[in-house]
Amino acid sequence: xxxxxxxxxxxxxxxxxxxxxxxxxxxxxxxxxxxxxxxxxxxxxxxxxxxxxxxxxxxxxxxxxxxxxxxxxxxxxxxxxxxxxxxxxxxxxxxxxxxxxxxxxxxxxxxxxxxxxxxxxxxxxxxxxxxxxxxxxxxxxxxxxxxxxxxxxxxxxxxxxxxxxxxxxxxxxxxxxxxxxxxxxxxxxxxxxxxxxxxxxxxxx
Numbered sequence: 001x002x003x004x005x006x007x008x009x010x011x012x013x014x015x016x017x018x019x020x021x022x023x024x025x026x027x028x029x030x031x032x033x034x035x036x037x038x039x040x041x042x043x044x045x046x047x048x049x050x051x052x053x054x055x056x057x058x059x060x061x062x063x064x065x066x067x068x069x070x071x072x073x074x075x076x077x078x079x080x081x082x083x084x085x086x087x088x089x090x091x092x093x094x095x096x097x098x099x100x101x102x103x104x105x106x107x108x109x110x111x112x113x114x115x116x117x118x119x120x121x122x123x124x125x126x127x128x129x130x131x132x133x134x135x136x137x138x139x140x141x142x143x144x145x146x147x148x149x150x151x152x153x154x155x156x157x158x159x160x161x162x163x164x165x166x167x168x169x170x171x172x173x174x175x176x177x178x179x180x181x182x183x184x185x186x187x188x189x190x191x192x193x194x195x196x197x198x199x200x201x202x203x204x205x
Contacts, residue, residue: 001020001024001065002015009053010051010055011051011058011062012049013051018047018118021047021050021118022073022118022195023073025045026195029043038055038057038060039054040053041054045119047128077197078196080196081191082200082201083179083199085111085202087106087110089152091174092175094172095138106174107174108202110200111199113131114198114199115131120190123165125182127198137158140156141170141172144168144170147168148173149166150165151163151176151178152169152175152176153173153177153200154174155171156172162179162192164182
């Protein structure tokens with residue numbers, strides 16, 4: 001782990017892998033829930049970093065965190081969210097070809113894995129979900145679409161994501177969901193938050 005102070009009140013922690021990042025993020029949440037984490041206003045994970053904002057003494061926390069025993073992330077840890085999907089996306093056949101399976105098998109494969117929200121970004125409510133085995137990683141589209149419908153379930157590289165609103169995008173679209181990913185009137189507004197476990201269920205299966 002590499003610790004960098006950001007201004008007077010923030011600390012950026014860098015890790016060597018996504019697995020280390022997710023494990024450390026889980027440890028931060030455990031310590032915060034147990035009341036043993038020094039006051040932090042916000043914890044913001046990314047692919048290989050975690051930003052701690054609103055820290056009274058970033059340097060002191062960096063020294064303390066370097067000595068923590070951080071267990072590997074338990075796949076069963078954390079609340080589970082289920083998202084019902086219709087596997088009817090326009091890129092289903094292309095993804096099936098990349099995977100070497102029939103188009104009707106894509107939903108079975110995708111829904112047969114449990115995911116975890118590694119971090120959020122791009123748009124409010126958009127979570128980057130890990131868990132799909134490496135052999136199923138697919139490239140982004142050569143030409144992004146100017147408009148991707150809200151609720152589109154998509155793949156890019158090692159990640160699965162669901163578009164919370166209509167927007168441009170270059171991910172491979174394999175399905176659609178009626179789940180509301182972002183609702184400012186709801187508490188919390190985001191359906192998916194870092195650390196949550198996610199399962200996709202195939203409608204009609």
